[in-house]
Amino acid sequence: MNQEVLAIIEYMAREKGIHREAFLEAMQSALLAAARKSIGPARDLRVEIHPKTGKITARANLEVVEKVVDPRGQVSLKRAREIDPSAQLGQLIDVEVTPKDFGRIAAQVFKQSINQALRSIEREMVLAEFKDRVDHIVMGTVRRFDRSDVIIDLGRYEGVMPARERVPGEEYVVGDRIRAYVLAVENTPHGPQILLSRSHPNFVRRLLELEVSEVADHTVEIKAMAREPGFRTKIAVWSANPKIDPVGACVGVRGARVKNIVRELHIEKIDLFRWSSDIAELAVEALKPARIKSVELDEAGKRVKVVVDEENYSIALGRKGKNAWLAGKITGWEIDVVREQSAEENFAQKLARATEEMATALSVDQSTAEQIVRAGFLSPAAVAESEETDLASVLPELDLATVKKLRENARLCAKAS
Numbered sequence: 348m349n350q351e352v353l354a355i356i357e358y359m360a361r362e363k364g365i366h367r368e369a370f371l372e373a374m375q376s377a378l379l380a381a382a383r384k385s386i387g388p389a390r391d392l393r394v395e396i397h398p399k400t401g402k403i404t405a406r407a408n409l410e411v412v413e414k415v416v417d418p419r420g421q422v423s424l425k426r427a428r429e430i431d432p433s434a435q436l437g438q439l440i441d442v443e444v445t446p447k448d449f450g451r452i453a454a455q456v457f458k459q460s461i462n463q464a465l466r467s468i469e470r471e472m473v474l475a476e477f478k479d480r481v482d483h484i485v486m487g488t489v490r491r492f493d494r495s496d497v498i499i500d501l502g503r504y505e506g507v508m509p510a511r512e513r514v515p516g517e518e519y520v521v522g523d524r525i526r527a528y529v530l531a532v533e534n535t536p537h538g539p540q541i542l543l544s545r546s547h548p549n550f551v552r553r554l555l556e557l558e559v560s561e562v563a564d565h566t567v568e569i570k571a572m573a574r575e576p577g578f579r580t581k582i583a584v585w586s587a588n589p590k591i592d593p594v595g596a597c598v599g600v601r602g603a604r605v606k607n608i609v610r611e612l613h614i615e616k617i618d619l620f621r622w623s624s625d626i627a628e629l630a631v632e633a634l635k636p637a638r639i640k641s642v643e644l645d646e647a648g649k650r651v652k653v654v655v656d657e658e659n660y661s662i663a664l665g666r667k668g669k670n671a672w673l674a675g676k677i678t679g680w681e682i683d684v685v686r687e688q689s690a691e692e693n694f695a696q697k698l699a700r701a702t703e704e705m706a707t708a709l710s711v712d713q714s715t716a717e718q719i720v721r722a723g724f725l726s727p728a729a730v731a732e733s734e735e736t737d738l739a740s741v742l743p744e745l746d747l748a749t750v751k752k753l754r755e756n757a758r759l760c761a762k763a764s
Contacts, residue, residue, distance in 0.1 A: 487499035
């Protein structure tokens with residue numbers, strides 16, 4: 348039994364990382380609960396485990412009496428003097444009361460007590476170790492799956508990456524070594540739970556700090572960040588030192604630094620750009636790789652209107668509008684992406700306006716008004732100044748009397764204006 352106790356203590360210290368003293372104390376408490384079931388309510392009952400030999404002893408203070416009536420609280424004078432020759436009647440003497448067999452009930456109590464004590468020790472150890480690792484990155488191995496949650500082996504403990512903290516599109520296989528961000532350590536009824544994430548924006552922030560020393564020492568600051576996990580992350584960086592290029596420092600020589608981050612994030616893209624306090628300038632940078640034609644600010648409504656050509660319209664919006672949405676997160680303003688009108692669209696709009704104006708002024712239908720405009724008469728004044736023969740030549744479908752009436756209407760309209 349003694350060797351078994353020592354083996355358990357060594358196992359707990361080696362595999363679980365539980366200190367010998369803490370485990371000994373837990374075992375003694377569990378054995379004491381078991382002893383109370385087996386021995387009963389003896390006075391000052393206590394259980395001791397020798398740290399070197401593993402020997403277990405139960406001891407109690409018993410009253411020395413002539414004749415034992417209550418064996419749980421009394422000891423005979425004869426036995427007392429075998430322990431202490433100077434023992435006297437009525438005296439309390441320390442006596443070993445270790446039962447030969449704790450019994451089935453006592454063994455069950457011991458099992459429950461030690462399990463509870465171990466859970467308590469492990470809870471304290473997890474909280475002590477990981478309370479300072481929240482908001483940091485840890486490395487672990489995918490151990491198993493609990494429905495859509497990923498259980499990650501962190502060494503002596505396990506972490507949980509819930510489905511909501513996974514990156515869409517990422518697949519994990521048991522045995523994979525992965526990095527994750529420690530989101531929180533929660534004390535649940537089932538023990539402490541280490542919550543991990545790969546979708547949190549701070550996961551990318553911490554990766555950048557690991558790869559870029561200038562970010563880690565705050566020479567380069569991350570002023571704003573927005574992330575759509577599995578798609579794109581936009582990061583606005585800035586440095587108070589004019590000699591340092593914040594974007595270049597993050598990208599690294601031939602893109603080595605940012606490539607390491609992209610490799611960790613698999614298919615996710617990283618956009619790094621210089622931060623600016625000017626919202627218009629920041630919006631242009633945040634919408635890259637799209638090229639912006641012009642920017643208009645609505646400061647009252649905190650909206651930014653950006654105009655792009657046809658080629659860059661879909662790039663500025665991004666898949667499902669995510670690029671513009673991320674840029675809005677960076678600036679803190681709503682961003683409206685507007686397509687620049689082509690020359691044909693501009694001509695069509697001008698033609699429609701001129702036709703509408705001509706039809707109203709000359710009291711003609713839209714078809715006739717469009718014929719007049721397409722002939723080069725862009726206003727009623729131009730019609731009024733033209734010759735009847737010129738007007739009739741461009742409107743062969745109309746008779747001369749109708750053309751003459753159109754010209755008179757145009758003159759009246761010109762005089763009224």
